[in-house]
Amino acid sequence: MKRIKLWDKEFEISLPFEEIQKAIQKMAGQMKVDLEGKNTLFVCILNGSFMFAADLMKELELNDAEISFLKLASYAGTASTGEIKELIGLNENIKDRTVVILEDIVDSGHTIADVMAQISERGAKEVKIATLLFKPAAMKTAVHLDYVGLEIPNDFIVGYGLDYDRRGRNLKDIYTLVK
Ligand code: IMP
Numbered sequence: 001m002k003r004i005k006l007w008d009k010e011f012e013i014s015l016p017f018e019e020i021q022k023a024i025q026k027m028a029g030q031m032k033v034d035l036e037g038k039n040t041l042f043v044c045i046l047n048g049s050f051m052f053a054a055d056l057m058k059e060l061e062l063n064d065a066e067i068s069f070l071k072l073a074s075y076a077g078t079a080s081t082g083e084i085k086e087l088i089g090l091n092e093n094i095k096d097r098t099v100v101i102l103e104d105i106v107d108s109g110h111t112i113a114d115v116m117a118q119i120s121e122r123g124a125k126e127v128k129i130a131t132l133l134f135k136p137a138a139m140k141t142a143v144h145l146d147y148v149g150l151e152i153p154n155d156f157i158v159g160y161g162l163d164y165d166r167r168g169r170n171l172k173d174i175y176t177l178v179k
């Protein structure tokens, strides 16, 4: 097993690039069927989704697809919630459009639920979620995931856009923390 070290922690390979690619091709195939002719706006959530979005868009055979990039900024907010996440960079008019949110991973589901709510608020006709990775055992919200690439165990992973304390995003494969 290929191992790497990031900061103080060791990780071993768990999803090779080829497996990720196959999952993405499958998602792109489903999207072609569902979204043909819908003038869909794909919204990539930075930073984690940059590799997934790039590879998915290359596989997607939709001539009317458009892509935009959003950043989620967290900051200490009201005392009650502790943390508020704000979406930065969505300049497109999404009123009455079909929007597909591209996420790297859904863990508890709180992030995607936040993003979903903020995009719906801006008047989109329909909002779908596509996540490359999903940890079913960690899910704590009732958000419906329209497209899921791979279901994974409830372990910490890095690579293919995902980081451990800023490092590991550039890895081509996905690695799991060695406990
Ligand atoms: P959630 O809000 O709990 O669903 O978490 C989603 C966000 O947490 C993702 O967009 C990632 O940025 C981050 N995240 C969740 N699990 C992992 C992981 O295993 N490795 C790295 N980042 C993760």
Ligand code: MG
Pocket: 045, 046, 047, 048, 049, 103, 104, 105
């Ligand atoms: Mg993310």
